[in-house]
Amino acid sequence: MTRSLPVAVCQCGPIRRDETRAEVVARLVAMLERAAAGGARLALFPEMALTTFFPRWDLEDDAEIAGYYETEMPSAETRPLFDAARRLKIGFALGYCEAVIEEGRARRFNSMVLVGDDGAVIGLYRKMHVPGSETPEPGVTVHLERKYFEPGNLGFPVFEFQGVRIGMLICNDRRWPEAYRMLRLAGAEMVLIGYNTPLLLTETPRLAHLRMFHNHLPMQAGAYQNTMWVAAAAKAGLEEGQALIGGSCIIAPSGEIVAQVASLEDEVIVHHADLDMNAECARAGFDLARYRRPSEYALIAAEPAAAGRE
Numbered sequence: 001m002t003r004s005l006p007v008a009v010c011q012c013g014p015i016r017r018d019e020t021r022a023e024v025v026a027r028l029v030a031m032l033e034r035a036a037a038g039g040a041r042l043a044l045f046p047e048m049a050l051t052t053f054f055p056r057w058d059l060e061d062d063a064e065i066a067g068y069y070e071t072e073m074p075s076a077e078t079r080p081l082f083d084a085a086r087r088l089k090i091g092f093a094l095g096y097c098e099a100v101i102e103e104g105r106a107r108r109f110n111s112m113v114l115v116g117d118d119g120a121v122i123g124l125y126r127k128m129h130v131p132g133s134e135t136p137e138p139g140v141t142v143h144l145e146r147k148y149f150e151p152g153n154l155g156f157p158v159f160e161f162q163g164v165r166i167g168m169l170i171c172n173d174r175r176w177p178e179a180y181r182m183l184r185l186a187g188a189e190m191v192l193i194g195y196n197t198p199l200l201l202t203e204t205p206r207l208a209h210l211r212m213f214h215n216h217l218p219m220q221a222g223a224y225q226n227t228m229w230v231a232a233a234a235k236a237g238l239e240e241g242q243a244l245i246g247g248s249c250i251i252a253p254s255g256e257i258v259a260q261v262a263s264l265e266d267e268v269i270v271h272h273a274d275l276d277m278n279a280e281c282a283r284a285g286f287d288l289a290r291y292r293r294p295s296e297y298a299l300i301a302a303e304p305a306a307a308g309r310e
Ligand code: CDT
Pocket: 047, 131, 132, 143, 170, 171, 172, 173, 175, 195, 196, 197, 198
């Protein structure tokens, strides 16, 4: 019998700075309904799907900053999404900003939660590769994720969703081959990726025309080289004056994009992911157990000083 997972990518159009959680959650519930109507059993929302992408600003008002984070998941404000999942019998993955007391101190992570079709939390991922800087840097697009988040501390976990092994990555993670390989080695069959990516980077004008290529290239390579499904949901469009790239898509283990959005708005795409393709594609040269040479890859896991050439 063929194993498959109908998966939906729910791209979000821009979210305003003053948009309330209730307004955003209503948009997400509407997309979850479209995903379920399209036959999906799992829906993916972007990175920071509950708020505007505030790391574009060097904010000073602590109350405003705190307002972008969730201290519990679900909360009274996000519960309608969990209730909808239970009502519609569909799971979801949601990127959000997490504030938590851990090891006796307040900590902030850029996180994604995986939720079952019963509305119960299955697992949590915290973004590992946190890009940008702590303070604005001259000549560089302001991207202050390192002011607002610390790097994740949960590794690259893989969770079981309806018998399918699922990994999660968040935005900049998708550009790092090690992230996909870690998930593949932990048995992931599908990777869910949420992102907020500026369309323009002032520091690299020569590469401007390649932004969408550089969005899809690492995700297609990650899918192909690790023979996994990749589903990717963007926050897209002109958000508070900053253009965010769209291009949300679903990629087969062959590396081929099998579904892609056609707008920069709230949009839902659904694809029935054939999980037998993973093994079939692996047979075309990616039998990891047979051909991989981990004893020759020590530099990859070495700290920069040991590697010596970074
Ligand atoms: N959100 C996120 O990680 N965005 C990064 C942009 C980094 S620009 C300094 C990305 O890789 O798309």
